[in-house]
Amino acid sequence: MLNRDLRIINFLLTRLHIVSQPIGWVEIGFDIIDPIQPECMNVEEVKKKYEKIITLHGTLSLQKTLRFGSKDDVIDEVKQRIENCGFNGGLILAPANTVTDDIPIQNILAVYETVNIRKDNYL
Numbered sequence: 001m002l003n004r005d006l007r008i009i010n011f012l013l014t015r016l017h018i019v020s021q022p023i024g025w026v027e028i029g030f031d032i033i034d035p036i037q038p039e040c041m042n043v044e045e046v047k048k049k050y051e052k053i054i055t056l057h058g059t060l061s062l063q064k065t066l067r068f069g070s071k072d073d074v075i076d077e078v079k080q081r082i083e084n085c086g087f088n089g090g091l092i093l094a095p096a097n098t099v100t101d102d103i104p105i106q107n108i109l110a111v112y113e114t115v116n117i118r119k120d121n122y123l
Contacts, residue, residue, distance in 0.1 A: 032057050037096040039063050047085040056085060058096040066095055066107050074110040082118055 034057035036043055043059045060066060065077045078093065085091045093115060099108065 031055055032092070034058055035096045037061075037063075039096075043081070044084045047090070051088055051090055055090045055092060057092040058094050059085060059091070060093065060095045060111065062095045062097045062099070062103070066099070066103050066111075069107065071106050071110045074107045075114045078111055078114040079118070082115070 032055040033046075036046065036056045036058040038059060038061045043056065047056060059081050060074075060077060061069075065073050069077070081091070081093055086093070093111075095103075095111075
């Protein structure tokens, strides 16, 4: 069993989308769930349910918003995630999966710019 007091961070890399049943994850030492895909689960619901025990990694829609959305759509999604999932820690804001070359660069930059503007409200 891992000693959580040593601050060892363990990722649960789940491609099975079983977030609705994370029974036992904390007990076996997992701290972070990756990926959190908004197309497969309600990100805000997962945050509310497990906010004190699990960190969410990802949460930005790669299949919809980042790929097909406008810059404003991306900014809106980033703000929504920060507001609804960024409280009490437990959020590593990132695309829900690997960024590929078909993602518009302006949308990637919009993520960084929006987080940079808003970070002073949370640090």
